[in-house]
Structures are given as structure tokens and as C-alpha cells.
Amino acid sequence: MAAIHIIQEEIIDEFSMFEDWMQRYEYMIDLGKSLPLIDEQYKTDDYIIKGCQSKVWVHADMKDEKIHFTADSDAIITKGIIAILIRAFSGHSPQEIIDADTDFIDEIGLKEHLSPTRANGLVSMIKQLKLYAIAYQTQVN
């Protein structure tokens, strides 16, 4: 699998084709609909990230020293952004995930969704992805 920053560049390229916010959001909504859904057994309060408005559930598995994420949200735009984040982060080693940044979200024009004051749980979700990576890294070591 390509490195995280390569995948991020691919995503930036894809988004650069859109002419306006409508097309970007329509694409994101489609991505949201195709998000690899979290197994129902993990859609519980143990795996929930509480934003004030939309809820996010996230789970991680380790296979062949790579972390695989699944997630869900009750809001479709939030799901779309989760799908983008998971595409960038899933299938990589814990260290790669720990080192990765999320600046590409700004570059594809979705910066406002990652504001810490926006009550959608996404900032906490990124933190959670990193925490999973740190936890698995500790296991590997």
C-alpha cells in the first residue's frame, strides 16, 4: 500500500477537480454512503466519540502489523470525512499513523469541519485513531 502522504496527495488531486463546494460535498456524501461500516457489535457506547451533535463510532484491528479502521456516524457529511480519513490512515503501521498529519483536510477545503470548536466529534476521532496507533505500537514493542 502507498504511504500515507501519497494517499493524501491522491485525495488532494481528486478534490482539485471540483469546481465548487457543491461538487465537493456531493462527492463527500457519496463517500459517506460507501464507508466500510463498523461491525454492529462495536457500535456501542464503548466505541463512541461524543460530539455535541453527530455521533462517531470507531474501531481498530491489527492484522499483519497494519492497523485497519472501521467507523460510522449518524450524520452523512461526518461519515464522508471519516471515509476520507480512514482511506488515508487505514492499512498502515502504527508508527506511520502516529507520524501522519492531517493538513490535507485543509487543502481539500474541509478545514471548517476539523475546527476543535465544531461539535461533530471529528477532532476527537483523529485523536482516537492516533491513540489506537499508540496502543498497538506499545503492543508491538
Add this chain to the structure above:
Amino acid sequence: MKNRSQQIDFDVHTIRKDFPILKRKVNGQPLIYFDNAATSQTPQVVIEAIVDYYSRYNANIHRGVHSLSQEATDAYEEARIKVQKHFNATKSHEIILTSGTTHSINLVANGFAAILKKGDEVLVSALEHHSNIVPWQMLCQKTGAILKVLPMTQSGELDMDAFNKVISSNLKLVFVNHVSNALGTVNPIELIIKKAHNVGAAVLIDGAQACPHIKPDVQALDVDFYVASAHKICGPTGVGILYGKEAWLEKLPPYQGGGEMIDQVTFEKTTYAGLPHKFEAGTPNICGGIATGVALDYMNAIGFETIAYYEDQLLQYATQKLLGIEGLKIYGISDHKTAVISFNVGDIHPYDIGTILDKLGIAVRTGHHCAQPIMDFYQIPGTVRASFSFYNTKEEIDTFIQGVQRAVMMLS
């Protein structure tokens, strides 16, 4: 409140010129501000009052012998009298200026901690904002009093039959909002106050959502406490109003200790200042208080009957248009509503609709509106809430309806 035969003697396009913020663009689109139930916009005269205070007579009040302090004190106390007149309170010292509705409620709740006994009952309505639930829960924990809930009906109104059943001689306090923030329902507070008084219970009315649309008369209501926020009535943030009957305010102990609220202080004993200063410890929001008086003058010059009549037209227009959208459901369908519409479309999450509307320059509120018990009642995560003010127009509603349709098309 709604006089249908009344002619509207105001031109909304002239009114809009009073609000500089309405000229701005958001996300490249002209701003359509439909989040008035959260906070109202500020007219130029109020902005000028704030600038004038800091430019000409900024000083601490009630203490200084110098001219600036005297001017600021006079302006602040004049604002208190404006508030008194607006609410038709008998005495100006029955008006306590606080930092907001939440502060006003906590001040009263704290006072009742010294009065309530174990087993006393307090009644809160199912339509309340969290700020009119949590302080009373804390009060009950402290005193051993029992918190009872006045239930709501599917239409978003209070269940007055249930009210008759819960009322007893153990009831000491009732807390109800005049208008529900999440649904816009106007509650029958006259009846509630009367029935509560029949069993000797005191009543606090949370008027935060009512005051932008209705001019309450605290004497006619015979209410014990009435609370509101300046920032919802064209005033600044950080100013709240607490009206309390003199006898109650005398009875309640002070809320906070500090400057302004004392009479004599020695290390053995402090005696407290009289009303209203007993409840106004520390330097108050002087500028905010003065600006609140100007905001009330501004709204009264337009007239609350005119405001209510015009806003009701907006409400009826928007309700009818929204109901034309397939799958749209309005929560709160009382005949007695202020200009607030809470809705969902199919199973689309309110956050998604709010996000798309924001992209179109339209500001609405989404979520549980700090009234989770209401959302639990309807078993929904939240709603989209559009709330109108007298400076909104039917043209804005048309654009908003197109926006909702566009959002639904994208999200379905």
C-alpha cells in the same frame, strides 16, 4: 398579542438598515440569519451606546465622587428604570441585573436552598432548557426536596391535566419557561401562576425566549420571579434580568459576597446592602446594562404588538412553505407559538442539513437545543431550528426553503 386587523406600520427594509451585520456575506452568499432564538442581532443605536460609553464616560459606579463615575452611575440606574418600566415592575429595586438568564436562575435557586426543607416539592416543566433544569436538580440534591416534572404532549404543549394532578400543598416552587426554546410553544403561564399560588407555591418564569416577541407585565401576571437575557432582545451578551417581588428578594439570602453588596464589614460581622445591590456583588457589566436600556427603547419604539404581528406572518408563511417539502416534520405544533420552527426531513441528520444551509449563507441552529428531554420525548437526535425576527423577510424565507430543498436533494 396578535391583532389581525392591525396595520403594520413599519417597513422591514428600513428596519434592516438599522442592523449593520445584515449586510455581510457568509460563504460568498448574503447572510440569512435565522438563529434569532439563540441570539438576536444588534442595531446600530445599541452599538453606538457601547462605543459612547467607552469613549466618553467609562468609570466604576456607585462609589466614585468624580463626574465620570456619577455619569456612569446615572446611566446605569436609568437603564434599570427602563427595565422596570418595560416589565411593569412596581419598584426599580425589584430589578436585579445579572450576567444572563442562567445567572438569574442560579441566583434564585441558591436562595431557595436556605428556604426549602426535605420533602418539599418543586415542579419543573418537560419543555425546559437545561439551564432551567440543572440548577433545580442541584437545589434538590442540596435540600432533599423532590423534583417533579410537568409532562408535555405530542403537540409540544404542557399537559395541563397532569398539572392538576401533581399540584399539592407540598409544592413550594414551580419553574416554567414562558416560551419553549426548542419548539416555540407559548405556555399558559397565567393559569400556572394562579394554580401554583392557590397552594402557596412560588413561580419562576424563564422569559428568555418570550421577551424577543412578548412584553410581559409582571404585575398583571402576579409572577414571583421572571428572568430574561439582554442578548435575545437586541442587547449585548453578558447581561441578564431578574425581576423578583420585593418580599421574595428581601427573604432570599445574597448569592455572592463581595463589593457593592455590603453595608458594613468588620471581621466579626457583615451587614448587607439593600435591594438591588444585595444581589449585585462586584463591578457589574456597566456598559452592557446601559446598552440593554437602549435596546429596550429600540424595540419599544417599533412596538411589541407590531413585532408579534409581523413575526407571526413570517411564521405562518414559513410553516406553510416547509410543509410542502416531502417528508418534512415539524416538532411543536401548538396554536400558540412564537416564530420558531423545529423540524426534520425524513431520516436526514439535522447536522447535515445545517451544514449545507451554512454553505448557502443561511444560519440555523441544529442539535438538541440544550433541551435533551424534549428530543428524548420525540426519540430524535435533534432538529433543525429556524427562528425568525422582525428584521427577517419573506424573500429570505423563500431562499431558505430553496436551501432546504437543495440540502434534501443532496443528502437523500
